[in-house]
Amino acid sequence: MSHAAPARAGTWSRDRRGPGRSVALHLTLIAASIVSVFPVAWLVLTSLKPRTVIETASVAPIDHPTLANYTQVLGETRFLTWAANAVIVSLITAVLGVLLSATTGYAVSRFRFPGFRSVMWMLLITQMFPVAILIVPIYNLMAGLGLINQFPSLVIAYLTSTVPFCAWMMKGYFDTVPVTIDEAGRVDGLTPFGTFWRLILPLAKPGLAVAAFYSFITAWAEVAYATAFMTGDDKYTLAVGLSQFVGQHKAEWGLLTASSVLIAIPAAAVFLLVQRHLVTGLTAGATKA
Amino acid sequence: MTAPVVVVTLVLVGYPLVRGIYLSLTDATEGNMGRTIGMNVIPSTYEFVGLKNYIDILTSSEFLGRLTWTVVWTVVCVALHVGIGLGLALLLNRPMRLRSLYRILLVLPWAVPAFVSAFIWRYLLNGEFGVVNAMLRAAGFAGVSWLDDPFWAKVSVIACNVWLGVPFMMLALLGGLQAIPRELYEAAEVDGATPWQRFRHITLPSLRPVSSTVVLLGTIWTFNQFPVIFLLTKGGPGGSTEILVTYAYRQAFEGIRNYSGSAAWGMVILALLVVMATVYRRALRQQGEAW
Numbered sequence: 001m002s003h004a005a006p007a008r009a010g011t012w013s014r015d016r017r018g019p020g021r022s023v024a025l026h027l028t029l030i031a032a033s034i035v036s037v038f039p040v041a042w043l044v045l046t047s048l049k050p051r052t053v054i055e056t057a058s059v060a061p062i063d064h065p066t067l068a069n070y071t072q073v074l075g076e077t078r079f080l081t082w083a084a085n086a087v088i089v090s091l092i093t094a095v096l097g098v099l100l101s102a103t104t105g106y107a108v109s110r111f112r113f114p115g116f117r118s119v120m121w122m123l124l125i126t127q128m129f130p131v132a133i134l135i136v137p138i139y140n141l142m143a144g145l146g147l148i149n150q151f152p153s154l155v156i157a158y159l160t161s162t163v164p165f166c167a168w169m170m171k172g173y174f175d176t177v178p179v180t181i182d183e184a185g186r187v188d189g190l191t192p193f194g195t196f197w198r199l200i201l202p203l204a205k206p207g208l209a210v211a212a213f214y215s216f217i218t219a220w221a222e223v224a225y226a227t228a229f230m231t232g233d234d235k236y237t238l239a240v241g242l243s244q245f246v247g248q249h250k251a252e253w254g255l256l257t258a259s260s261v262l263i264a265i266p267a268a269a270v271f272l273l274v275q276r277h278l279v280t281g282l283t284a285g286a287t288k289a
Numbered sequence: 290m291t292a293p294v295v296v297v298t299l300v301l302v303g304y305p306l307v308r309g310i311y312l313s314l315t316d317a318t319e320g321n322m323g324r325t326i327g328m329n330v331i332p333s334t335y336e337f338v339g340l341k342n343y344i345d346i347l348t349s350s351e352f353l354g355r356l357t358w359t360v361v362w363t364v365v366c367v368a369l370h371v372g373i374g375l376g377l378a379l380l381l382n383r384p385m386r387l388r389s390l391y392r393i394l395l396v397l398p399w400a401v402p403a404f405v406s407a408f409i410w411r412y413l414l415n416g417e418f419g420v421v422n423a424m425l426r427a428a429g430f431a432g433v434s435w436l437d438d439p440f441w442a443k444v445s446v447i448a449c450n451v452w453l454g455v456p457f458m459m460l461a462l463l464g465g466l467q468a469i470p471r472e473l474y475e476a477a478e479v480d481g482a483t484p485w486q487r488f489r490h491i492t493l494p495s496l497r498p499v500s501s502t503v504v505l506l507g508t509i510w511t512f513n514q515f516p517v518i519f520l521l522t523k524g525g526p527g528g529s530t531e532i533l534v535t536y537a538y539r540q541a542f543e544g545i546r547n548y549s550g551s552a553a554w555g556m557v558i559l560a561l562l563v564v565m566a567t568v569y570r571r572a573l574r575q576q577g578e579a580w
Contacts, residue, residue, distance in 0.1 A: 025380060032395060033394040033395060036456075037397055039410065046412065131538065228541075242405075
């Protein structure tokens, strides 16, 4: 930057940069884009190759294209069961998570008490690394309740990590809703719960959406709890099921790549639609603590 | 009126935590844990052993090794995340053609679920027929046994995690850059500030609310990055890429399940993160941040 002529060095006059710098800018971004896209692109290409080609060190992008891996994944494995399991667990987690975290977030946003900031801080810290800390006690509790290899055990485990974080995020949203709206609701004869349900929640819809989405993807892509809790292959979620394809002794790369593509495409499509809100949500809650 | 739900939330998080602390003070393992086999209910026979598990951990050679690698892993990953993320955000924060296309392409690694990415990288880095080695060989170099050599396995997990984590940093920092008023840059330019001075004295301080948050989030996420390590290298070869979190998990769920030992590792990890976060918060406070 320091070599630029003074006339066009301005950050606010960047649109007047010279051709040389334009080329450098685009080349850098193209290189970065290639690094970012290549692994995914190679995954898609590999999934279209027959097994015999995959297991050679071929660098040809396309080689005997076939859909055999896909038909095998869909027809001869339990991929669809695992996908359904993952969706069921994630949906229940998202619905319950939003209900619990919205209510908790509202309570924390409206009631102040001594040591409030420290409580918020601890809430953030303790909930963000639950795997190592909570997995053993939760596993033992679920074993005691006979819930191992049952979906409710996973949902409960996921809620312990999503609810505090979403509550924290929701608090940020509720803080932006003026308290005068609560008061107006009460003056008009709504119960406290009615005020929350009919006035405040609709105003926090973007926050609810972010919380639901965050809960969903957390549950959807979780590995540790699912690996430890789900012991029967009819109960696996996708993350556990896929690791069966590449075990210690055999590696079915064709099945793995085809199923990865089937998972990644819908996930990436939804994600690209909502990512803007997600970034805002994740950082907004934080800066407003 | 919201009290019942708040209580549910506290129970949901608090009860397992309390139970974890209790377990960490016992000698519970797979063998003496109460269980039900068919009609027979076998009661628990584990006992309270005080701080024994903690003493064992802190005096073991495993602890320092795991901790050192976990710290290296976290610092290197977060530094690369923020550095590359900020660089790309600065580039994207300019008017130019194809900007939204670049943005979408660069966000892609974040859009793919992390466990899928870990599998992708495991395939790309495969020693025999991975494309990375294939390209190295085509260029005339010898292939590298990425996932089977302790050093290269560390490089591999870091590369995979950096690839995964840059997009979030880039988007968050880009949002921060776009919120900086242009007038600041114009005023600085009128005063004759060089581009470096403008970056150093306007961009970086204005980004601080966003960057302090994302650095904290990134640190916590990386410290606990279970899927990448677990699915890419399984902590191997020979435990060389095992971070604290995957180590605690392995204690509890592989071999003879050592529940109490794993719970104690969990509490040690919790203590480390609380200390780190408190220090970080103090540092931010001293710089006048509103934490």
